[in-house]
Amino acid sequence: MTGSDKNSDLRESSILDAAEYVLGTLDAETRRQVERDMATDAGLSQEVAYWQDRLGVLGLSLEPVEPPDSIWQSIARRTGINTVDAQHEHDRVVSLDQRSAREKSAPEKRSRSRVWQGLAVAASVAAVVMAALLFSNVAADRSQSGQPAYASVLYDKPTGMSWLVTASRQPHKLSVMAMGSYPLPQGKVLRLWLEPENGKVVFLGKWPDSRGEHTLKMPEAVAAKLAHAKRLMVTMEDAGTAPGAGPFKRLMWVSPVARRTG
Amino acid sequence: MADREQLTEWLTATAAGDERAFQQLYGATSSHLYAVLLRILRSPDRAQDALQDAYIRVWQKADTYSPDRGAPLTWLMSIARYRALDLLRRKRPEVAMPEEPDMIATLLEDEQSLSPLEENENQQSLDAIRHCLGTLAPQQRDSVLLAYYEGLTHQELSARMDAPLGTVKSWIRRGLLRLRECLAESSV
Numbered sequence: 001m002t003g004s005d006k007n008s009d010l011r012e013s014s015i016l017d018a019a020e021y022v023l024g025t026l027d028a029e030t031r032r033q034v035e036r037d038m039a040t041d042a043g044l045s046q047e048v049a050y051w052q053d054r055l056g057v058l059g060l061s062l063e064p065v066e067p068p069d070s071i072w073q074s075i076a077r078r079t080g081i082n083t084v085d086a087q088h089e090h091d092r093v094v095s096l097d098q099r100s101a102r103e104k105s106a107p108e109k110r111s112r113s114r115v116w117q118g119l120a121v122a123a124s125v126a127a128v129v130m131a132a133l134l135f136s137n138v139a140a141d142r143s144q145s146g147q148p149a150y151a152s153v154l155y156d157k158p159t160g161m162s163w164l165v166t167a168s169r170q171p172h173k174l175s176v177m178a179m180g181s182y183p184l185p186q187g188k189v190l191r192l193w194l195e196p197e198n199g200k201v202v203f204l205g206k207w208p209d210s211r212g213e214h215t216l217k218m219p220e221a222v223a224a225k226l227a228h229a230k231r232l233m234v235t236m237e238d239a240g241t242a243p244g245a246g247p248f249k250r251l252m253w254v255s256p257v258a259r260r261t262g
Numbered sequence: 263m264a265d266r267e268q269l270t271e272w273l274t275a276t277a278a279g280d281e282r283a284f285q286q287l288y289g290a291t292s293s294h295l296y297a298v299l300l301r302i303l304r305s306p307d308r309a310q311d312a313l314q315d316a317y318i319r320v321w322q323k324a325d326t327y328s329p330d331r332g333a334p335l336t337w338l339m340s341i342a343r344y345r346a347l348d349l350l351r352r353k354r355p356e357v358a359m360p361e362e363p364d365m366i367a368t369l370l371e372d373e374q375s376l377s378p379l380e381e382n383e384n385q386q387s388l389d390a391i392r393h394c395l396g397t398l399a400p401q402q403r404d405s406v407l408l409a410y411y412e413g414l415t416h417q418e419l420s421a422r423m424d425a426p427l428g429t430v431k432s433w434i435r436r437g438l439l440r441l442r443e444c445l446a447e448s449s450v
Contacts (some may be wrong), residue, residue, distance in 0.1 A: 057387040223286075250282070
């Protein structure tokens with residue numbers, strides 16, 4: 001056998017090891033051997049990458065299937081990440097106290113994030129919604145005008161900051177009493193959103209970060225959506241950007257909206 | 263589906279610990295990975311477990327991705343498939359979804375079965391491999407596709423195709439070498 005033949009055989013062997021590794025037909029021992037060899041053989045490693053890329057497109061010929069929402073929630077829990085999507089965030093927040101140890105790499109990952117982002121994550125992780133906002137059906141509300149019809153408290157455990165939220169039917173407004181000042185990173189603002197049972201999330205106004213009483217007035221059309229509200233959300237976003245349109249948006253707190261029973 | 267550049271951007275950001283980018287990456291790709299996992303594992307519960315494990319691994323290992331190692335989506339697909347194969351080797355499901363015996367024929371012949379691919383590069387790659395698979399002998403082609411889509415081992419292929427183990431191994435190897443040659447000619 002010539003040197004050229006040997007090289008050709010080696011090349012063929014490498015191609016087959018890589019291809020069958022990607023295909024998954026190798027027995028366990030051979031598979032482990034290929035993995036060991038890849039650590040020192042750049043050519044083999046490159047060949048594996050080649051087959052991953054070529055055979056990988058076969059998977060794209062299948063009709064995509066949406067996984068259940070619960071999968072993302074589980075991933076978020078296991079990695080300890082702070083998810084932005086309210087659908088997922090709600091369940092993550094309420095299960096925080098029961099959450100088991102995070103995946104090993106999560107703290108390391110987080111340490112690489114920007115400092116202010118880390119602050120936001122820490123705040124969000126420990127955020128506890130102490131009471132549901134009691135938006136009942138506005139049309140059915142029989143409370144006297146001027147009397148608080150709905151109330152809620154949002155509490156941020158690490159800072160001790162809390163907000164008391166009350167709503168009146170007439171006029172259409174939310175009153176937010178901030179019990180302290182929230183340490184907002186420079187260049188960021190907090191914004192309040194309403195998620196209806198059906199339809200898109202609606203921006204309600206700026207969420208206060210300084211101590212004192214604040215009023216959020218709402219157009220009648222927006223107030224009408226309160227009757228069908230599912231949850232309220234507070235996001236942190238870049239100041240000076242349109243609500244929800246900036247490059248940064250982080251969900252901070254979620255308050256489920258429960259029907260008033262009394 | 264997001265394009266290659268966008269997926270690469272999200273993967274790079276994920277490697278840097280950007281949680282939002284990771285979530286966007288999941289939103290854009292999970293339906294493709296889940297489809298493959300369902301095909302291989304034939305059990306929604308097991309496919310969902312594998313999908314979770316795959317994205318946990320992506321979160322932990324995103325920094326090992328490099329664009330010169332292939333498209334982001336095929337890289338993700340590989341992670342998911344390897345996880346599925348791990349689960350498959352441990353235990354076959356006791357309750358399986360029904361088999362689809364005409365799956366291979368459908369994949370090769372029925373253009374309508376293809377999902378819409380918004381990324382031209384993926385479509386070209388898929389066209390190329392479909393073309394090259396079409397140049398293989400039927401047993402070679404079927405054994406490669408059964409291994410890919412059902413995660414069958416040599417022994418399982420031997421039983422499924424009712425052929426001696428050595429023959430099946432030979433089909434696979436010859437088929438893969440021919441595929442490599444054809445793909446190189448296609449310059450994909």
